[in-house]
Amino acid sequence: MTVLPVALPGAQADTLMWADPGDVEPAAMDQLRRISALPWVDRIRVMPDVHLGKGAAVGSVIAMRDAVSPSAVGVDIGCGMAAVKTSISLDDLPDNLRRIRDAIEREVPVGFGTHCGEAEIICQDQHLKRSFACLMRGFDDLRAPGLADRRHRAVSQCGTLGGGNHFIEVTSDQSGTIWLMLHSGSRQIGKVIAERHIDIARQLEHNQLLPDRDLAVFLAGTPQLEAYRHDLYWAQEYALLNRQVMMALTMQAFARVLPQVRYGEVISCHHNYVSEETYDGVDVIVTRKGAIRAGRGDLGLIPGSMGTGSYVVRGLGNEVGLCSASHGAGRRMSRGEAKRRFSIADLEQQTTAVECRKDRGVIDEIPGAYKDLEAVIAAQTTGPQPLVEVVERLTTLVCVKG
Numbered sequence: 001m002t003v004l005p006v007a008l009p010g011a012q013a014d015t016l017m018w019a020d021p022g023d024v025e026p027a028a029m030d031q032l033r034r035i036s037a038l039p040w041v042d043r044i045r046v047m048p049d050v051h052l053g054k055g056a057a058v059g060s061v062i063a064m065r066d067a068v069s070p071s072a073v074g075v076d077i078g079c080g081m082a083a084v085k086t087s088i089s090l091d092d093l094p095d096n097l098r099r100i101r102d103a104i105e106r107e108v109p110v111g112f113g114t115h116c117g118e119a120e121i122i123c124q125d126q127h128l129k130r131s132f133a134c135l136m137r138g139f140d141d142l143r144a145p146g147l148a149d150r151r152h153r154a155v156s157q158c159g160t161l162g163g164g165n166h167f168i169e170v171t172s173d174q175s176g177t178i179w180l181m182l183h184s185g186s187r188q189i190g191k192v193i194a195e196r197h198i199d200i201a202r203q204l205e206h207n208q209l210l211p212d213r214d215l216a217v218f219l220a221g222t223p224q225l226e227a228y229r230h231d232l233y234w235a236q237e238y239a240l241l242n243r244q245v246m247m248a249l250t251m252q253a254f255a256r257v258l259p260q261v262r263y264g265e266v267i268s269c270h271h272n273y274v275s276e277e278t279y280d281g282v283d284v285i286v287t288r289k290g291a292i293r294a295g296r297g298d299l300g301l302i303p304g305s306m307g308t309g310s311y312v313v314r315g316l317g318n319e320v321g322l323c324s325a326s327h328g329a330g331r332r333m334s335r336g337e338a339k340r341r342f343s344i345a346d347l348e349q350q351t352t353a354v355e356c357r358k359d360r361g362v363i364d365e366i367p368g369a370y371k372d373l374e375a376v377i378a379a380q381t382t383g384p385q386p387l388v389e390v391v392e393r394l395t396t397l398v399c400v401k402g
Helices: 026-036 098-107 120-124 126-137 148-157 187-203 223-257 335-341 344-350 360-365 373-381
Strands: 014-017 041-051 058-064 080-089 167-172 177-184 263-270 272-279 282-289 291-293 299-303 310-315 324-326 388-400
Touching: 026 041, 026 058, 041 324, 041 373, 058 291, 080 223, 080 299, 098 223, 098 388, 120 126, 120 223, 126 148, 126 223, 148 187, 167 223, 177 223, 177 299, 177 388, 187 223, 223 263, 223 272, 263 291, 263 299, 282 291, 291 299, 299 324, 299 373, 299 388, 310 373, 324 373, 335 360, 344 360, 373 388
Parallel strands: 014 041
Antiparallel strands: 041 058, 058 282, 080 177, 080 263, 167 177, 167 388, 272 282, 291 324, 299 310, 310 388
16 A cells, blocks of 8 residues: 655656555646646645646645746636534434425525526625625726626626536534535636636746646736736635525525524635645745645535535644645546446436435536545545544535536
C-alpha cells in the first residue's frame, strides 16, 4: 500500500499527492504536471478525489505567488456544501419517504427551474432580505463585460439547485439522527463571470506562449487581476447566499412533513474558491478547485454520490497539505462514459435504499461513476500527514437532483 502523501512524478514545482499516482487517470496527471511548470506556482497539493478538469484538475489546491489562474477556480465559482443537524430521528420519519422528497421539490426549483423573480422566502426572512439586497446592490459594479442582461436571471436563480452533481439530501448519522445537506454554487451568473474573465486572461500577452491557454493567469498589480478578484468575491458571496436560501427552503419543506423539527447550526463550506494565505512565511494566492479548507477546527462536508452517503469532518490544520481536504468522492469516469456503461436497471440496483430519481436523466450521476468514498476518506485521515478527522458518517435516505 502506498504511504501518502507522495511527490508527483515529473512535477517542476513542489507537488504532493494524497492519492496513489497509479490510481489517477493519465490525463489528470499530465494536467497536474503542466500546472506545476507555470513560473508563478509555489506549490500544489492534490486531494484523493482528483480527476481531470478543464484547465486545472478537480481536486487540486494551487498556491501561486503574485498570480491567479481563473481556471484553477473553475466556472462554478463558490460552489460548495451546507448541512444542518435536526432533532428528528429515523423512527420519526414517515414510512413513505417520497413525501419528503416531494415536499422539497415543491419548494426548491431544480434543473432549469427558477423562482418567479425574487424567492418568496427572501422577503419573509429579514436576514436573507438584507443579505440579498446588499449583494444585488453590487451587481452593477461587476467588472466583467456584458452582464447587464443577466441581472433578472441572477435574482430568480438565487435559491435554486441546478443540475449535474448538485443535490439536496436527507441523511442519518450513526446514532439515527437526521441531517439535511445540499450542494450547489453560483448558478449561471457565476459561470458567465468566470468565462468572461477566462477569455480576458487568454488574450493577455504573458499567456500567449503557455502550453495550455486554459492555464492563463492574471498577474498581481494589474487591473485585470483586480477586476477578477472583485467579481470573484461577489460570485462567492452569491453562491453562499444561494445555499442559505435553499437551506431555508429545504428546512421549511421538511417541517411541513415533520412540524416538530428543530434545527442546529448550519455547517457551510466553499470548495471552488480563492483565498489569500501565508505558508512558510510566503504570501500566496490559493485556489481550491474541488477542495475544502481544513484549517484546525474547521468543520467540512465531504459527500459521496447518490447512494453512498457523506462525511462531516474536522480540519487538522495541516500546513503541509495547505490546510485542505477533498470536496467529495470524485468522478472515476466521464459523464459520457457513465451513460454508455450503465443502464436504468444499474441505477435502480445501486440506489435501492435511497428515495431518488431512477431515470435516464441522472444515469451520469450513478454511484458507480464515482470513486470509492471510503478509500477517499481513508487517504486523508490516516498516514503520516492526515488532513481531517471524521466527525460523522451520514447515510443517504432521500436524494433530490435536477
